Amino acid sequence: MEKIAYRPESLTKTPFTYCPGCLHGVAHRLVAEAIEEQGLTNKMTGVAPVGCSVFAYKFFNFDMAQAAHGRAPAVATGIKRARPDMHVFTYQGDGDLAAIGTAEIVHAANRGEQMSVFFVNNAIYGMTGGQMAPTTLPEMKTTTSPYGRKTDDIGFPIRVSELLATLVAPYYIERVSLLTPADILKAKKAVSKAIQYNKEGRGFTFVELISTCPTNWGIDPIKSRDWAKENMLPFFKVGCLRDKGVE
Amino acid sequence: MxxxxxxxxxxxxxxxxxxxxxxxxxxxxxxxxxxxxxxxxxxxxxxxxxxxxxxxxxxxxxxxxxxxxxxxxxxHHEINSLEIDPLVLEKHVNDLYKKYDVITQNEIRYEEFNVSDDNEILCVAWGTASRIVKSAINELKKDGKSVGLIRPINVWPYPYEAVAKAIGPKVKKVYVFELNKGQMLDDVKIAVNGKVPVDFWGKVGGIVFTPAEIQAKLEACFKE
Structure with a gap:
């Protein structure tokens, strides 16, 4: 009998610690499958962020490091330079990457470091209690913007993928969504491409995955996907911003 | 260091x-x-x-x-410092402290300058301040005034024993000179443990004391 559904070898058996309806589990699986398909399980290492996905170091079935808030690209830089025989990725949320980690991600991308970055954007801080993030949408209510994000005061959300796409060095930048099964299949292609380029040593690859946070948005899992489609995707448009492999 | x-x-x-x-x-x-x-x-x-x-x-x-x-x-190696289970974290913290003990045993480093039983004053200074103090000590030597210096090379682990041992029979004061408001002063006080008075002079803002100024401070102690 053909086995069509199984847990990838590159994930440990540790159960995920995510809330019901959270899409981190999907994102983990896509990354794990792509690593396995490229035959990189034994040569891969990852850097986990601070935030909901901090325990990513327990979930991926190879050596993992966990960095201080936002510093995953700096740690990954060190690992790759000390162990050029290995491949490295970071897995970061928007509270981690787009706020305190802004300097690290911009400079790692600008140096064209040999790493893949998987950036899960759900427009809010999750683990710390639903605070406003740099990616929070205009008028979106969070625990620290209870009347909605006021752009006069706080400014507009940062589009990290577009920001990085202004740099010369990055090899591949794409934004995908995890909101529907069809989107997830497309996301898988982008994640696989990033890992493939990583394997080939092409340079810095970055995939932003638009996700949800039913718990902190206060919207049930199904409706939160609809909410994200209506509100996040018009601002964070999916698409490939850079692919030197086809340019 | x-x-x-x-x-x-x-x-x-x-x-x-x-x-x-x-x-x-x-x-x-x-x-x-x-x-x-x-x-x-x-x-x-x-x-x-x-x-x-x-x-x-x-x-x-x-x-x-x-x-x-x-x-x-x-x-599956994990490099992190986050332990959620209190029992695991307790072991982790205790292990760290065992490591600090080993570092304390192995890595105390200091320099003794003109330390002898004739010393009437013992100075403690590190970094640039220690060089200025050395110049002052050399000047005082010409007048037959004996001042010793302990210069911590590593400020952690701190050379408490070395400072305590350097307090010779004639030492009436320990003088700490630093280019700050006294960041090392408490360590010296711990080392001296009330045996003799501890005095302090520091300068801040990038102003550096001259050897003559230090010499004057020390000479005043001889007159006390």
Whole structure:
């Protein structure tokens, strides 16, 4: 009998610690499958962020490091330079990457470091209690913007993928969504491409995955996907911003 | 680590990496504005060979991030400092403190300058301040006044015993000179443990005391 559904070898058996309806589990699986398909399980290492996905170091079935808030690209830089025989990725949320980690991600991308970055954007801080993030949408209510994000005061959300796409060095930048099964299949292609380029040593690859946070948005899992489609995707448009492999 | 010359500063830079690697512990070099801005001749040590570097890298293979293999040999190393389970965290913290004990045993470093049983004053100073104090001590020597100096080279682990032992039979005061408001003063007080009075003079804002000023401070002590 053909086995069509199984847990990838590159994930440990540790159960995920995510809330019901959270899409981190999907994102983990896509990354794990792509690593396995490229035959990189034994040569891969990852850097986990601070935030909901901090325990990513327990979930991926190879050596993992966990960095201080936002510093995953700096740690990954060190690992790759000390162990050029290995491949490295970071897995970061928007509270981690787009706020305190802004300097690290911009400079790692600008140096064209040999790493893949998987950036899960759900427009809010999750683990710390639903605070406003740099990616929070205009008028979106969070625990620290209870009347909605006021752009006069706080400014507009940062589009990290577009920001990085202004740099010369990055090899591949794409934004995908995890909101529907069809989107997830497309996301898988982008994640696989990033890992493939990583394997080939092409340079810095970055995939932003638009996700949800039913718990902190206060919207049930199904409706939160609809909410994200209506509100996040018009601002964070999916698409490939850079692919030197086809340019 | 607290360098007092540009040569020491340069030597400590590579040493700090080796110590950090050996103990898996951050190492800080406490330079000051004067050292950071002045020029002195420096001789760099011979760099390690590729083989030596490779051997150093391999000493941590049991836990560090490294390539994996299938089956029995498969490992899952985690590099992090986050432990959620209080029992695991307690063990982790206790293990860290065991490591600090080992560092304290192995890495106390200091310099004794003109320390003898004739000393009437013992100075404690580190970094640039220690060089100025040495000049003052040499001047006082010409007048037959005996002052000793302990210069901590590493300010952690601190040379408490060395400071305590250097308080000779004639010492009536321990004088701490620093280019700050007294960051090391409490350590000296712990070492002296009330045996003799401890005095302090510091300058801040990038103003550096002159040897003559230090000499005047010490001479005043002889008159007390």
């Amino acid at each position: 607290a360098p007092a010359s540009v040569q020491e500063f340069a030597d400590m830079a590579s040493e700090a990496f080796d110590l950090a690697d050996k103990y898996r512990n951050p190492v800080m070099i406490l330079a000051d504005g004067m050292l950071g801005q002045m020029m002195e001749p420096v001789e760099f040590k011979e760099p390690l060979s590729d083989a030596e570097i490779e051997a150093k890298g391999k000493q941590h293979d049991s836990w560090c991030i490294c390539p994996n293999e299938d089956g029995e040999g498969k490992h």
